[in-house]
Amino acid sequence: MDRIKEYIVQHKDQILADIRYIVEAESPSNNKKLTDACGRRIQDLFRRYFNYQAAEIVEEKYGNHLRFEYGTGKETILLLSHFDTVWNKGDLIFKVEENKVYGPGVLDMKGGLIQAIWAIKALVDLEIPLNKRIVFLCTSDEEVGSPSSKHVIEMEAKISNYALVMEPPVVGSGALKTGRKGSSRYFIDIKGKAAHAGNNHKDGISAIKEAAEQIVFLESLTDYKKGTTINVGSVKGGGKLNVVPDTATIGINIRVKTNEEQKRIDRIVKSLAPHQEGLTLKVRGGMNRPPMNRNKEGAKLFKLARKVARDLDMDLKEAYVGGGSDGNLTANMGVPTLDGLGAVGKGIHAKNEHILINEIPNRTALLCKLIGSL
Template identity: 40%
Template sequence: MPDLLDYLKGQQLEMESALQKLVEAESPSKNKPLADQCGIVLKELFEEIVGGTAETIVKEEVGNQYRFTYGSGAEQILIIGHYDTVWDQGALPLRKEEGVLYGPGVFDMKGGLVIVLWALRALKHVGEEGKRKVVFLVTSDEEIGSAQSRGLIEEEAKKSALVLVPESSISTTGAVKTSRKGIGIFKISVRGKPVHAGINPWAGASAIDELVMQLAELKKLDNQEENISINIGTVSGGGRTNVVAAFAEADIDLRFRNTAQGERLKSVILNRTSFIEGTEVEVTGDINRYPMEQTDAVMELYQQLKEIAAGHGYELEHGNSGGASDGNLTAAIGIPTIDGLGPVGDGAHAENEHVILENLPYRSALLAELIKRHMN
């Protein structure tokens, strides 16, 4: 049987061309017209490169989403990805320098989408099919919380033996992700009692003072040793310097390592009482994604990947990511999920976002070999 890596090495220029085409089709999460254009490009690439079944899932508020299928088995392997990016149109130029491609979403995660397309193409080239088909689900709202795709992702995951996530690898090392932190998103709002700040300020109750005390207390939950972080992302409040503040609010990002931590921290954050008499405190929000925890099943998948990589001449590492992905959703419902199968590069959400092009065939072959092992 032809060697998958050798075949894919011969496809590198075509892979680069497809990636450039996909990155040029800019796709900000909140710009549906642009996102839809990118989705069409992706669908056309799938039909050209793989030739399987392509289903468009129409969405009203975000870009349309896609269910691509390779093979016809009764069981399935699920690959999940997204084509939306954090970049506004024109915010980041596309350029190629010394074997490195820079551009919006090239690392997070259009490079991963191209890796999947060629992994499936390679399997088709060698005539590989089995009792399991491959469902490649590509969504358009991951960067803004997956509200329009979460149900679809979970539905497909429940039908699947395992889930593979070609999100960007751990920067610079190319390590895959065997665990991810969970994330909670909360808003704390405070109402105070406004009075003149000079005549009798003690007759009022400052919402800003109360908020400052609340945030100082919440920051005590930070624990680097336990991988718990509290980030105060935005703060606003008050109206005039000579008025005791009537209102103040802040947005809070919580990251945690395991489900037990998340439940405990959620309770602490939501159940706040005021420090200052005359103020009212309300906290809204919830756990957005539970962690992708490092289970025995996940480590078995990693060991298989490590063995495949060794056969390709390099050592593959694994690690944890502080960021969440849609892989958190599938792991949370008990489906073995491994992440970070995308390209080697760096700069996710940063101006130096880039992918190392010569590595694309290796990452695609890594994925293809893993899929092949689980198709039968």
């Protein structure tokens, strides 16, 4: 057996214990108190295994980010992982059933974060030479579009030679992700005019009716041939049933394959006009992550990963996916980026979210050997 994989197998129970340690520290993106508490547990692991205090990047609204650094060299490998989750406190519980580990964020992406820590630990403990510097960013707001960590990631990307992302691989195939759609997020606030629904209905201007018309138009922009999807994922408005509603807000998520298409849709959304006089529309948000398109350098990086995988008797594949990640940011800055290097499992953003225990040695060893081969 490969000595790195053998090391991981020998420490599998400890790895699982570490996964439990941070999964049970629930960390919803919009709850700074809980997310910071999870960050402190990650910090505890850095101190325990490396005697190292990661730099803390303090944020006011979201959880604080952590920056871990290891090794020396002229070139830099940037590891990206987030520890915020889409789950509110108490939505899911940690549990182990046969080969599966369940819990909030265990797949997306706390399992991958712990695997990355152990990949670095294997390099240290096995005294594997490394001629590059590793910068490991653990961020707290990826699930809401990385509003506070985006500039941190981009600053690191400017001085990095490679970016490896700990998001999970493609479900089923285990493929790494060499391409992703770009994403945009918008909220449209609609202001109408309230009136009594029985006595003065004609005097009112319904914000909800306007929202419905805007939704129909926006959803009509979906074009599967182009790879463009528009999803109105939230609708809020009104209140009492006997009042013509004067407020409404809709939230929109947009995915595209090209920068040109992202800009085109952005112009359309930002130029929306009301269908009736007396209404006002306010558009918030914009383009969030550019498309991550496969390029020559990214292809070389995948080719190396595939070669490393063969040493572990793995047949590694690549894929283009619709979901976005922080890898979109680094790839757009010209940094060779490889995504999907995290834990294997199923149920991202679903109540059956889980990882597979038997895949932990393979994927952790793959990451470790890839880092050592760069």
